[in-house]
Amino acid sequence: xxxxxxxxxxxxxxxxxxxxxxxxxxxxxxxxRELATRYGASPMPVREALRSLVGEGLVAAVANKGxxxxxxxxxxIRHLFTxxxxxxxxxxxxxxxxxxxxGLAEVATLExxxxxxxxxxxFAAGVAINQRFHRRxxxxxxxAEGLVLLDRHWLLxxxxxxxxxxxxERLGGVASDHDHILRALAERDADACGVMTAxxxxxxxxxxxxxxxxxxxxxx
Amino acid sequence: xxxxxxxxxxxxxxxxxxxxxxxxxxxxxxxxRELATRYGASPMPVREALRSLVGEGLVAAVANKGxxxxxxxxxxIRHLFTxxxxxxxxxxxxxxxxxxxxGLAEVATLExxxxxxxxxxxFAAGVAINQRFHRRxxxxxxxAEGLVLLDRHWLLxxxxxxxxxxxxERLGGVASDHDHILRALAERDADACGVMTAxxxxxxxxxxxxxxxxxxxxxx
DNA sequence: TCCCACAAGATGTGATCACAATTGTTATCT
DNA sequence: AGATAACAATTGTGATCACATCTTGTGGGA
Numbered sequence: 001x002x003x004x005x006x007x008x009x010x011x012x013x014x015x016x017x018x019x020x021x022x023x024x025x026x027x028x029x030x031x032x033r034e035l036a037t038r039y040g041a042s043p044m045p046v047r048e049a050l051r052s053l054v055g056e057g058l059v060a061a062v063a064n065k066g067x068x069x070x071x072x073x074x075x076x077i078r079h080l081f082t083x084x085x086x087x088x089x090x091x092x093x094x095x096x097x098x099x100x101x102x103g104l105a106e107v108a109t110l111e112x113x114x115x116x117x118x119x120x121x122x123f124a125a126g127v128a129i130n131q132r133f134h135r136r137x138x139x140x141x142x143x144a145e146g147l148v149l150l151d152r153h154w155l156l157x158x159x160x161x162x163x164x165x166x167x168x169e170r171l172g173g174v175a176s177d178h179d180h181i182l183r184a185l186a187e188r189d190a191d192a193c194g195v196m197t198a199x200x201x202x203x204x205x206x207x208x209x210x211x212x213x214x215x216x217x218x219x220x
Numbered sequence: 221x222x223x224x225x226x227x228x229x230x231x232x233x234x235x236x237x238x239x240x241x242x243x244x245x246x247x248x249x250x251x252x253r254e255l256a257t258r259y260g261a262s263p264m265p266v267r268e269a270l271r272s273l274v275g276e277g278l279v280a281a282v283a284n285k286g287x288x289x290x291x292x293x294x295x296x297i298r299h300l301f302t303x304x305x306x307x308x309x310x311x312x313x314x315x316x317x318x319x320x321x322x323g324l325a326e327v328a329t330l331e332x333x334x335x336x337x338x339x340x341x342x343f344a345a346g347v348a349i350n351q352r353f354h355r356r357x358x359x360x361x362x363x364a365e366g367l368v369l370l371d372r373h374w375l376l377x378x379x380x381x382x383x384x385x386x387x388x389e390r391l392g393g394v395a396s397d398h399d400h401i402l403r404a405l406a407e408r409d410a411d412a413c414g415v416m417t418a419x420x421x422x423x424x425x426x427x428x429x430x431x432x433x434x435x436x437x438x439x440x
Numbered sequence: 441t442c443c444c445a446c447a448a449g450a451t452g453t454g455a456t457c458a459c460a461a462t463t464g465t466t467a468t469c470t
Numbered sequence: 471a472g473a474t475a476a477c478a479a480t481t482g483t484g485a486t487c488a489c490a491t492c493t494t495g496t497g498g499g500a
Contacts, residue, residue, distance in 0.1 A: 006283045006452090043454095047483090051268050055276060064460085066482060076365070083307055086310035087303055142299075226482090265483085286451070
């Protein structure tokens with residue numbers, strides 16, 4: 001029953017994971033033969049994987065000069081968040097109108113699990129559940145295209161987070177934001193859900209930009 | 221000075237053009253060897269081109285079953301426009317704040333050219349200039365990521381238009397919308413620019429959906 | 441007559457090789 | 471010593487081939 005996967009897709013997943021976890025740094029050259037030996041594959045699947053990752057926005061390629069992991073700067077991230085906020089708000093509004101009781105219960109459960117993880121000191125788990133919390137809401141909007149767009153963005157943001165770190169002290173403010181979003185969802189209030197989502201993601205953007213600027217200042 | 225292009229990229233451009241102009245229909249199978257002979261290339265660049273087009277959202281591929289031109293239905297387009305409206309409004313708002321005198325003049329000129337083309341009966345030129353009108357505004361927002369996103373959407377929408385046709389009678393209403401947007405830009409009024417853009421694109425969505433439903437009704 | 445199994449052809453995937461462009465290094469000239 | 475040109479090693483790109491998988495057409499059985 002499981003989908004047939006090509007070798008190229010497996011390699012793609014491995015490269016993606018290596019970028020996300022920092023084993024392949026931003027701007028790192030992605031040499032085909034090198035990756036092929038690293039993953040125990042022939043160069044061919046690697047080529048296809050790289051081509052595919054370019055489309056996902058994780059890899060940048062130049063003709064005859066090879067591929068590199070994308071590089072990100074503050075400006076880039078600002079722009080990414082502008083798009084992200086716009087799309088997330090649109091999906092959050094639709095979700096408030098379309099979510100059913102089961103979905104609502106799922107989201108509430110995820111928030112409870114997230115709180116438990118954070119209070120238990122397991123920040124990594126908290127971050128992971130946080131993503132599922134938001135993603136479950138956007139699923140309720142029923143917009144498949146929007147979902148893949150947000151997934152891609154989230155991937156890049158996760159890669160950034162794994163490098164620049166996230167600030168645990170922010171997790172408190174998150175809880176209050178999530179409560180407001182949950183309430184808006186329960187009341188089927190699209191306006192409120194959109195506004196709360198915009199505020200929440202805007203805070204995330206500011207947080208990430210502060211992290212990065214702090215990092216860049218430290219490097220110089 | 222011109223960028224070096226690989227054969228794969230040339231093939232990609234040719235496939236993209238063939239999809240856009242209807243020579244490759246929605247849902248058409250894209251056989252590697254077949255395309256290779258069609259474009260006078262070897263199978264290899266075609267493979268890379270297809271992989272790349274999957275990332276652009278014009279082609280859908282399944283492992284071991286090959287690639288097809290994407291298929292679109294009303295639902296798909298509705299979702300696409302939800303995202304498109306969200307992003308366009310965000311960029312339009314930024315454009316209103318960021319556009320300079322030169323940019324403003326360019327946009328105004330484009331609208332004048334568009335009107336002239338339409339009044340001259342050259343609807344195809346009118347549609348092309350219309351795209352440049354909107355694109356020039358989003359360029360002013362200075363958000364490169366948003367621009368590529370909108371470009372991709374526009375490509376798919378153009379492919380749909382070239383099949384289902386557009387209604388010339390709508391071009392009148394467009395002029396009024398564009399005037400409002402131009403005014404909002406000139407006055408650096410982000411709110412007004414966002415609202416007018418939302419209204420304009422929403423009309424476009426309704427128009428396209430009506431066209432498609434009419435087409436689907438005719439087919440059944 | 442319909443359905444399923446099986447075989448033959450078609451097609452995507454992976455491997456290997458040959459070539460061209462790029463990059464890094466060294467040697468030579470100013 | 472610094473810059474530059476030629477050369478060598480590396481690496482991306484394109485071609486061809488071999489194999490696995492899917493599709494299609496045919497025939498036999500219920």
